[in-house]
Amino acid sequence: MTRVGLMITCINDALFPDTGKAVVTVLRRLGVDVEFPAAQTCCGQPMVNTGYLDEAVPLVRNHLDAFAGCEAIIAPSGSCAGSVRHQHGLVAQRSGDPGLVRAVAAAPPVYELSEYLVDVLETVDVGAYFPHRVTYHPTCHSLRMLGVGDRPTRLLRAVRGLTLAELPGAAECCGFGGTFAMKNAETSIAMGNDKARHVRETGAEVLVAGDNSCLMHVGGLLSRQRSGVRVMHLAEVLAQTEPVISSAGRAADERSPGTDLPQGREVAR
Structure with a gap:
């Protein structure tokens, strides 16, 4: 069984937990084993977007530690998935730490939910019914x-x-x-x-x-x-x-x- 990590994101964790539960429901329906690393925290996007790249370094390190061992990371957010995919490398380069650069490059791939369903699981019909x-x-x-x-x-x-x-x-x-x-x-x-x-x-x-x-x-x-x-x-x-x-x-x-x-x-x- 495929094992993935759920990157819940700050806003879903704080305000919309039902979204995270829905992701788990859909993925488990499709035979995917979903893990929720409790150590995860902010991906660092607010810091990067406002120019505080140094302050984002510990968040990038925490992300790497929290999701170590996962085959892939699924995020119910294009914004946060995009941050990990495109900004973590920038933060690592800015840190001047070659080890962090290598760790980011070797980290599990992060997917927005629809990307994972369509591109990795190769499905569009997830068995849903919604007459609206x-x-x-x-x-x-x-x-x-x-x-x-x-x-x-x-x-x-x-x-x-x-x-x-x-x-x-x-x-x-x-x-x-x-x-x-x-x-x-x-x-x-x-x-x-x-x-x-x-x-x-x-x-x-x-x-x-x-x-x-x-x-x-x-x-x-x-x-x-x-x-x-x-x-x-x-x-x-x-x-x-x-x-x-x-x-x-x-x-x-x-x-x-x-x-x-x-x-x-x-x-x-």
Whole structure:
């Protein structure tokens, strides 16, 4: 059995643990042994992006130690996967430590979830069932830094019952960008409102993306606009399966409002 390490990422660990659980559900369904190294911490991206490369060195070392022995590392985030893949080498070079440079070069490969499913496991049908109209936002780092391309939408199209609506201006940034949203709040909100407007135009029930930071940003704006659109991480959609109907279950017309989207969420206003 293939053994991989789950790189949960800071935002998922702190705010969206269900995303990590969904990744484990999907991978185990496909016969992958998933380990969660408890020693993992931040990948160092905030430090690198703000110019503090020296402060990122201990985080790179910790990452190497935490995931030693894994065949591969899976991250439910294009942003953090991109950081490990493209920034850790830069940090190691900057440190002046040849041993760290060699260790980074020899580290297990890191994959964004859709990359691992499509390229390594060579599957697009993960056995998911989700009878809803959704639209997909390709986040900047997954699109530009990793080049995941159409892998996420291929996975979504294989989900039974799912209708995928094309998102206008899909390649445009949502405006979050980590520290960008704090340093340029007005611009960030304006960009997010544009993205939210495009989402509403699709008539989708659910906005799907591979990064919860972007979903948190756009989802908050959609919630304030009382759009009724919920947000879900790609992994959470792929983890859904057809419910088992038992005699103990209530009739469909007796279900509480909102139970049709058990894993969806609206960001609190």
